[in-house]
Amino acid sequence: MPAPVGTIGGMTKHHPVARIALKILGVESADELGQILAAVGLASKLAAERALASEGIQHGHMKLHATNIASMAGAQGDEINVVAQTMIEKGKVSLSLAKELLEKERNQCRK
Numbered sequence: 001m002p003a004p005v006g007t008i009g010g011m012t013k014h015h016p017v018a019r020i021a022l023k024i025l026g027v028e029s030a031d032e033l034g035q036i037l038a039a040v041g042l043a044s045k046l047a048a049e050r051a052l053a054s055e056g057i058q059h060g061h062m063k064l065h066a067t068n069i070a071s072m073a074g075a076q077g078d079e080i081n082v083v084a085q086t087m088i089e090k091g092k093v094s095l096s097l098a099k100e101l102l103e104k105e106r107n108q109c110r111k
Contacts, residue, residue: 003037005030005034007027007033069084069098079102079105083101083102
């Protein structure tokens, strides 16, 4: 699938993050950048198809969201998975619930 890309001019010369990205990739031509973009696009498509064929995108997204919320609540290490899994089982993912569950988890560990 053709996608017009460039490495000279425009944002690639003026935006510092674009310049750094090209440097990290070691890209020397627009064709090379296009090949990298195609590879990343295909990898993304395969990941989405895998999610659809296995756990489903919604479930995977909710698990990721729950782990992020658990981390935001201050959970660390194994606490993240415990808090996230409990929120998923309850069918509610929120920062307030994550903080409550984290407090309960830590109190249980102290006993």
